[in-house]
Amino acid sequence: MIGNLPMILVGAVLIAVFSIIIGLLLMGFDRIVAARMQARIGPPLTQPFTDIRKLLAKENVVPENAIPWLFNLAPVLALASAITILLYLPIAGFAPVLSGGGDLILVMYLLTIPALALVAGGFASGSPYATVGAQREMVTMIAYEFPLAIVIIAIAWKLAAAGIALPFTLASIQANPVWSLVGPLGVIGLLILLIVLLIVTPAELSRVPFDTPEAETELAGGILVEYSGKNLALFSLTQGVKTVAMASLVVALFFPYSLAAILGIAGIPAAVTDILFFIVLITIVAFLSVSLVRVSMARFRINQVISVYWIYLAIAGLAGLLLVMTDQIVGVI
Amino acid sequence: MSTEKVKKTVPYTVPIGPVHPALKEPVMFTFGMEGEIVRTVDFAPGQTHRGIEWMGMRRNPVQIVHLTDRICGICGIVHSLSFARAVEQIAEIQVPERADYIRTILHELERIQSHLLWAGVAAHELGFDSLFYLTWRVREQSMDLIENLTGNRVNYGIVQIGGVRRDISDEQRVLAEKGLDYYQGLLDKMATLFLEDSTILMRCRGHGILSEQDARLLCTIGPTARASGLNMDVRQDYPYCAYGDLDVKAILPPPETGGPKGDVYDRIIVRLLEVGQSIGIIRQCLENLPAGEILWEPKMAKLLAVLKKAEGEGIGRVEAPRGECMHYVKMAGKEAPESWKVKASSYSNLMSWIPMLQGEQLADVPIIVASIDPCLSCTDRVAVTRNGRSDILTKEDLSRLSREKTRRMMQ
Amino acid sequence: MAGLPFVPEVLKQLFSRPATNAFPARHLPPSVTEFLAKVARGEAQIHPPVPTPPKFRGKIVYDREACIGCSLCIRVCPAHAIEFIPETKRVRIYVTQCIFCSQCNDVCPKDALHMSSDFLLATEDRYAESQIVE
Numbered sequence A: 001m002i003g004n005l006p007m008i009l010v011g012a013v014l015i016a017v018f019s020i021i022i023g024l025l026l027m028g029f030d031r032i033v034a035a036r037m038q039a040r041i042g043p044p045l046t047q048p049f050t051d052i053r054k055l056l057a058k059e060n061v062v063p064e065n066a067i068p069w070l071f072n073l074a075p076v077l078a079l080a081s082a083i084t085i086l087l088y089l090p091i092a093g094f095a096p097v098l099s100g101g102g103d104l105i106l107v108m109y110l111l112t113i114p115a116l117a118l119v120a121g122g123f124a125s126g127s128p129y130a131t132v133g134a135q136r137e138m139v140t141m142i143a144y145e146f147p148l149a150i151v152i153i154a155i156a157w158k159l160a161a162a163g164i165a166l167p168f169t170l171a172s173i174q175a176n177p178v179w180s181l182v183g184p185l186g187v188i189g190l191l192i193l194l195i196v197l198l199i200v201t202p203a204e205l206s207r208v209p210f211d212t213p214e215a216e217t218e219l220a221g222g223i224l225v226e227y228s229g230k231n232l233a234l235f236s237l238t239q240g241v242k243t244v245a246m247a248s249l250v251v252a253l254f255f256p257y258s259l260a261a262i263l264g265i266a267g268i269p270a271a272v273t274d275i276l277f278f279i280v281l282i283t284i285v286a287f288l289s290v291s292l293v294r295v296s297m298a299r300f301r302i303n304q305v306i307s308v309y310w311i312y313l314a315i316a317g318l319a320g321l322l323l324v325m326t327d328q329i330v331g332v333i
Numbered sequence B: 001m002s003t004e005k006v007k008k009t010v011p012y013t014v015p016i017g018p019v020h021p022a023l024k025e026p027v028m029f030t031f032g033m034e035g036e037i038v039r040t041v042d043f044a045p046g047q048t049h050r051g052i053e054w055m056g057m058r059r060n061p062v063q064i065v066h067l068t069d070r071i072c073g074i075c076g077i078v079h080s081l082s083f084a085r086a087v088e089q090i091a092e093i094q095v096p097e098r099a100d101y102i103r104t105i106l107h108e109l110e111r112i113q114s115h116l117l118w119a120g121v122a123a124h125e126l127g128f129d130s131l132f133y134l135t136w137r138v139r140e141q142s143m144d145l146i147e148n149l150t151g152n153r154v155n156y157g158i159v160q161i162g163g164v165r166r167d168i169s170d171e172q173r174v175l176a177e178k179g180l181d182y183y184q185g186l187l188d189k190m191a192t193l194f195l196e197d198s199t200i201l202m203r204c205r206g207h208g209i210l211s212e213q214d215a216r217l218l219c220t221i222g223p224t225a226r227a228s229g230l231n232m233d234v235r236q237d238y239p240y241c242a243y244g245d246l247d248v249k250a251i252l253p254p255p256e257t258g259g260p261k262g263d264v265y266d267r268i269i270v271r272l273l274e275v276g277q278s279i280g281i282i283r284q285c286l287e288n289l290p291a292g293e294i295l296w297e298p299k300m301a302k303l304l305a306v307l308k309k310a311e312g313e314g315i316g317r318v319e320a321p322r323g324e325c326m327h328y329v330k331m332a333g334k335e336a337p338e339s340w341k342v343k344a345s346s347y348s349n350l351m352s353w354i355p356m357l358q359g360e361q362l363a364d365v366p367i368i369v370a371s372i373d374p375c376l377s378c379t380d381r382v383a384v385t386r387n388g389r390s391d392i393l394t395k396e397d398l399s400r401l402s403r404e405k406t407r408r409m410m411q
Numbered sequence C: 001m002a003g004l005p006f007v008p009e010v011l012k013q014l015f016s017r018p019a020t021n022a023f024p025a026r027h028l029p030p031s032v033t034e035f036l037a038k039v040a041r042g043e044a045q046i047h048p049p050v051p052t053p054p055k056f057r058g059k060i061v062y063d064r065e066a067c068i069g070c071s072l073c074i075r076v077c078p079a080h081a082i083e084f085i086p087e088t089k090r091v092r093i094y095v096t097q098c099i100f101c102s103q104c105n106d107v108c109p110k111d112a113l114h115m116s117s118d119f120l121l122a123t124e125d126r127y128a129e130s131q132i133v134e
Helices: A002-037 A047-056 A068-087 A104-124 A128-161 A170-175 A184-204 A229-254 A259-263 A268-295 A302-332 B003-009 B052-056 B061-068 B076-091 B097-125 B129-150 B170-195 B198-204 B212-217 B222-227 B264-287 B300-309 B346-357 B362-371 B395-410 C006-014 C032-041 C072-076 C103-107
Strands: B012-016 B028-034 B037-044 B311-320 B323-332 B339-343 C060-062 C082-085 C090-094 C113-115
Touching: A002 A047, A002 A068, A002 A229, A002 A268, A002 C006, A047 A229, A068 A104, A068 A229, A104 A128, A104 A170, A104 A229, A128 A170, A128 A184, A128 A229, A128 A302, A128 B012, A170 A229, A184 A229, A184 A268, A184 A302, A229 A268, A259 A268, A268 C006, B028 B362, B037 B346, B037 B362, B052 B061, B052 B339, B061 B076, B061 B300, B061 B323, B061 C103, B076 B097, B076 B300, B076 B311, B076 B323, B076 B339, B097 B129, B097 B170, B097 B264, B097 B362, B129 B170, B129 C006, B170 B198, B170 B264, B198 B264, B198 B362, B212 B346, B222 B264, B222 B323, B222 B346, B264 B362, B300 C072, B300 C103, B323 B346, B346 B362, C060 C090, C072 C082, C072 C103, C103 C113
Parallel strands: none
Antiparallel strands: B012 B028, B028 B037, B311 B323, B323 B339, C060 C113, C082 C090
16 A cells, blocks of 8 residues: 555546546536526536636635634535545546545545535534534435435445445446346336435535525525635535535446447547546436436425435335345345 | 513524525514524514605605605506505596506506516525526516516606506507417416425425414505405405406415415415416406596696695505505695605515514525515615614604604694 | 426426527626727627617707706706706706606607617716716
């Protein structure tokens, strides 16, 4: 591991740059597509870059009631942890930068860290809006964690049942696309699990209808209300990177395919094809789970967020899991 | 419960306003919160007093008519019509029949655009921005029509003492009919988008309830009262302009939607149905538009002379999109009126916020506040400052001050 | 889609033309004044605003020759936007104060006042030449 350190550092920097650029482009894409779905023109694709540049040039305002060190630490922590998630996820068919160091369980825990940083920043803001927002963010986090866990366990269980060693590592998932391991019943089960994961994504990214922690109309931006300048820029970058991370997770779990391998391309063109293919995949995921969902419904109340996740999605997830299991048992018989 | 006591029993307070994205109008709320639940509600209007009555008392009625257009950015016709009716009552001016019909047509067009505006705001408060954009886009049709008929999108300047300032030509009639057809075709779609959406249903059904009894006790008016089941509408109870010739019935939430429950959802239903009703009224008016003059006295100098001589008191009442709007005018043989009092419709509805909001979640505050369609800029008539800080007048203070003022006016 | 009637609507809108009128340009130019200067030089194309209807009430037009200085317009102007100049016996109209009600047009016995369809009137100087009609 120590001998790999330079490689890991280079990889980490590359991933950070890649994820920030792709994240911002995804945000720009989301804004254009959402605008078109609302019959507006929308901003140019590069608008998020302009916004970040503007924010970086602005002053950081720390409110009087805030706890300054925590208030300023939270955005850095959020961005760093969001990038860390990507170090454990396979990007465009390449093995994760930190492969061997962690598995899906770790990714699940890492996913909560940006949200926790946001909560810490919210509580440290010393504003009632941010406090309410932070409370809601915690509740939302608890709510979506359960369906997310069901999806991850279902896939790992399937791999284990298929006799694959180390079912929780992303390398195994990468090497064995789940769709090829299941029969027709399992396909239905996996489809349900995919939909569950797609609906968990907007909550992870706090977008409508699960943007209760930010809730522009009642909390005026809630958890982020006191943030400005560079700190807000870091949170915006986190948002972009988190979008990439969640989309990559969906792609890694359900579509770990390589277009180059299918087309039989090798060498550098293969890498380029795979990166482009990967970007197309995460864009589709982002469109379905973020843009389309956020323009077509109203915001939920916080208790409705809980009932959506704990009751409807948990039942859907368990049904998917059961279908996959039944499929396995039927297949064995 | 006294304020002191309340402060001790609620864990924390959330202030909303006077400037806040939840409110499209300046008002200051203080919520005593217990978790996400609103336990106590207090609100303080008076953040946007503009002294418009003071301005009016230094102008002649012809000037004031244009001032009234600007009391509200949405209810231009309502306020100018209400004021004009009060002055016409004092000066005993008989408005030509054609002018009455044109006033009715524009009044109803204004109701269509106002209700669509409200529907868009409501969708936005629910976090449903796509619906907000769609609603405001279809609202443009009515704004364009109003612009064509009056010469401007807002601040129409169409009502004059004794009639209207512009006639409706044959081409404009065709345009108006086209616009009505457009909305007729749109009604079903809007009803589907608003009433069949499960996320809207989840957020609105059973929330912000105002019981029929509370609605009566708090003297609520307009769609807010009708959604709670009160059968009242100035157009039905006290017909003015052309409404006497038309068959206008107050719209209550129909029994097939569960009857009047008095919740936010019922207020959506009532307003959507009223858009349909307005289309019908405009159609009837266009069909039966009588021929003739549109002004009682086209020569302004003559009109001004008549108004200068007028003496007496008058009250103009009209059914604004938000409820009854009332203007009281007293003329005493001078250029400017001696007294002018405006009661905008939202004034009567503000107190209904308290029973509606208590026990609801913070997340529902924006939509419940918006559900009465508050228009505070038109409502604010008083702002009290003493020694540089704002003050609150008690009931005793107010009755003492009004007695003093009456005595002054009697002298 | 049951319960979510807006989903087909947004998908339909995704593939139709946006309703926005791209005035003055599709995206906000880095500097609006520079953009307008470019338009004036013919280097850029301005997207036209929504057309005004006939009888629109825009910036006031004053026919100095027809005016007889009766100052009836001053009497009906709600905004006190019209000033009488005793030396010339003519009026001066402050556009920044005008509320575009056109009441003065109605009252004028000599038909000396009219409303144009000019509505892009914003400037930084309330006493700029364009803001005073006399």
